[in-house]
Amino acid sequence: MVHRRSIGLGKNYVYQRGGKFIYRRRVPSEVSHLDTRKEVKISLKTHSYQEAVIRSTIYDRQVQKFWNDLIETQSSNNLESRYKKAVRTARANGFSYKSIEELATLDLNEIVERLLVDIDQKEKAEALLGGAGSSKVKLTQCSELYWGLVHDQLVNKSPHQIRKWKNPRKAALDSFISVVGDKYLQQITRKDILSFRSWLNDKLRLGFSPSSANKQMRFVRHIIQQIAISQELEIDFDPLFAKLNFKLSNISRPPFEASYVQNKLLPNLGFLNERDRLVVMAIADTGARISEVFGLRPEDIRLEEDIPFIWIRARKGYELKTESSERKIPLVGTALQAFSNSPGGFNHSGNPDSFSGNVNKRLSNHGLRPTPQHSIYSLRHTFKDRLRDIEAPEEIIDDLMGHKKSGPKYGRGHRLETKLKWLEKIAYRTES
Structure with a gap:
């Protein structure tokens, strides 16, 4: 001894x-x-x-x-x-x-x-x-370091888009720290990741979605991995997160029936203010995302053309969800009426999500949501179903929805005249 x-x-x-x-x-x-x-x-x-x-x-x-x-x-x-x-x-x-x-x-x-x-x-x-010591970066330092590393992903976003991009990532990292403590990156173990997953699993029982839980895991992994790379720490965090994804639910947001929108929803929006009512009408007959409708500038609303249309496109300080989201949509039915009454756009400088939350709440209060899963965004699903019901070609549907097409991109896309032909077949009737 x-x-x-x-x-x-x-x-x-x-x-x-x-x-x-x-x-x-x-x-x-x-x-x-x-x-x-x-x-x-x-x-x-x-x-x-x-x-x-x-x-x-x-x-x-x-x-x-x-x-x-x-x-x-x-x-x-x-x-x-x-x-x-x-x-x-x-x-x-x-x-x-x-x-x-x-x-x-x-x-x-x-x-x-x-x-x-x-x-x-x-x-x-x-x-x-080993005489140079080691990089000492704690989890609480990672947020600010991370924003500088992903500047390329923020450069063309609007202030709202930047907030919407940053906030869930910061929230995920804050949650991770609350579970495992403010550790140095080198101290993070598989056990820490398992503890975080267990915490997220408890949240699922309270209504948190598996998709959101997976996003939090993915955000945390990407943040700490990028910091480790920038600090030249030879740590591979991918194995620590391996095989921990939550199983996704097959339940998707249901569409409204087209007849319900025509006969029940659109005629009974008098409880909304004028702007919000017109936005609902614009979404109903364009299938555009809420953020896309609010993102339109006056120069993107072409009412004086032979075929009136809106041009959803990126610009400096405003980014689309995907590259394929850029598109021109002919205006018919309730959408033409909405933009004719607001030719300069809808001037929403705040968070489009606040519009969605407010309108959904008011639709519920007036008995206009067939199920709690129905929302204003369901109108976009309805728009796609209406095109399918008239057997519109899948390429036309993707072009109007702004969905990514399979295979390489060739040409300029479908002409306005072609898209108008299909949209006129599904246009909602408007007030005389």
């Missing part, structure tokens, strides 16, 4: 604790104003005294070097850049970078291989022997 006080005092800083050895050294007074720890304690993860001495020697060399560098620079601000440089140098020499904490857990053969490399530069020594 090796006694704690008899081993390495003043030499190797090796102590025994609970059958295992640790490296333990007090922070010298001359550097205590820069390194505020009272002492350095690191598990050597071995029961062998001989291995403990070897690992302790590696630790001590780098701990001492760290203190010397702090005294020389009087700052720790350059440690992050040193770390990243060390990662690249280690790769160039055929090794992955390991901090001294990680190095001490390696097989002795790899440690010996690193020691046998011709270390002719200070940078190479740091890279192979």
